[in-house]
Structures are given as structure tokens and as C-alpha cells.
Amino acid sequence: MELGTRRIFAGLAAVALAGGAITATAATARAASIQCGWSCITFAADAYGTSYVSAILARGAEQGSAVTLAASGNHEQEDFESIYVGTTTQLWQDGLVPITLAKNWPGYKVYEYEFIPGAQDSDLCIGTAATAGNDTEVSLQPCGVNDQTLWLPETSESVDGFEPMIAGTDTRSTQPYVLTAGSTGSALFTYEQVSPVKTSQLWQEVIGVL
Numbered sequence: 001m002e003l004g005t006r007r008i009f010a011g012l013a014a015v016a017l018a019g020g021a022i023t024a025t026a027a028t029a030r031a032a033s034i035q036c037g038w039s040c041i042t043f044a045a046d047a048y049g050t051s052y053v054s055a056i057l058a059r060g061a062e063q064g065s066a067v068t069l070a071a072s073g074n075h076e077q078e079d080f081e082s083i084y085v086g087t088t089t090q091l092w093q094d095g096l097v098p099i100t101l102a103k104n105w106p107g108y109k110v111y112e113y114e115f116i117p118g119a120q121d122s123d124l125c126i127g128t129a130a131t132a133g134n135d136t137e138v139s140l141q142p143c144g145v146n147d148q149t150l151w152l153p154e155t156s157e158s159v160d161g162f163e164p165m166i167a168g169t170d171t172r173s174t175q176p177y178v179l180t181a182g183s184t185g186s187a188l189f190t191y192e193q194v195s196p197v198k199t200s201q202l203w204q205e206v207i208g209v210l
Helices: 006-015 088-093 099-104
Strands: 041-045 052-055 068-071 080-087 109-115 124-128 136-142 151-153 165-167 177-180 189-192 203-207
Touching (some): 041 080, 080 088
Antiparallel strands (some): 052 068, 109 124, 109 151, 124 136, 136 189, 151 165, 165 177
């Protein structure tokens, strides 16, 4: 479902209430480079804690570069920015996300997460190259182009500050496709959410410089 340009997302965000993405950790649990500082975030999976966080390991990151889990530290490859896009209800009314999201998670906040190594915009966001399904690899995709770079933190399923992140392309009212961690160093992927939610499907936002 084409969205046109990133200006659509930016316009929605400008008129919406600002807010953080998923639950942020305390200041003692930090990640991102010194250049990016406290404006940067990265993600930790409950399965591994904050020792391993979301990262882009490829040199010269480009569209299609895999999003992986890497040892946390002062690394530009772990620099991301949380961008609030709007609510599920707003986005569905504008024809930007499937009705499933608006019906089952009405009013939930939706985000993009841009890769900004060293605080430099890349215009590439965490997403999928196709509609999310089981074992769909998560990679960098152009921001603001379609719902493949949108994510819905499922706050109602929060466990000890970690929560699932539903893919913006999801069309399932139960067992939605969510961000999932495999082994460290391998690409993240989407997979149907299980109940109770696996620790590999629970995420926490980590902010600042390690």
C-alpha cells in the first residue's frame, strides 16, 4: 500500500501528540554512539537483555541491509531514532495501514525507527521488504514509503517493561506478526506472536550513550 512520500508521515506526526516509543529503560541501561547521544535509541530483546541490541553490521548500510543483534556499546551501527507517525485509527482513516490494526488496537501509537549512524540521517528505517509473515527478514527499507516500515508497540502485552512490536502490514486479529530475535548476529525477523509471548518477541527501548 503506497504512501507517497515521507511528508505524509511527517504531517501526521506534526499534528499528533508527541510521545516515546516503547517503554524506555532507565539511564543506567544505555546504548548508541557518543555522536548521537541521548537522541538515539536501540532495541533490546528480553531474551538477551541489554547486552545485545539492534544493529546494522553491514559496512555502507543500504536498502536491504539486515537488522541484527550485536554486543551493545559505543557503536554508530546501533544508532536509531524513534519517529512517531500517528495512531492506528488515524492511519487507517487515511488509508495507510490495514483495518486490522485499527479494529484490534484502536488508538495505539505507531512509529518508524530510522537508522541514523553518528546522528546522520539515512532515510532508511527498520522494516521488511514485503508484507510481514513467518520468518520474514527485517532489514533497512526507505522510510515513509509504505506500511512496511511501521511498527506498533503492543503495550497491552507488556511484561516487565518489554513488549511486542507488531508489523505495520499485519492483517491478523490474533497471533499478529511481530518483531522476533533469533540468535545474536543473525537477522531479526517477523513471526506470529505466541501466548504467552516468548522473550524473543518482547522488546525494550534503550536510550543514550553506553
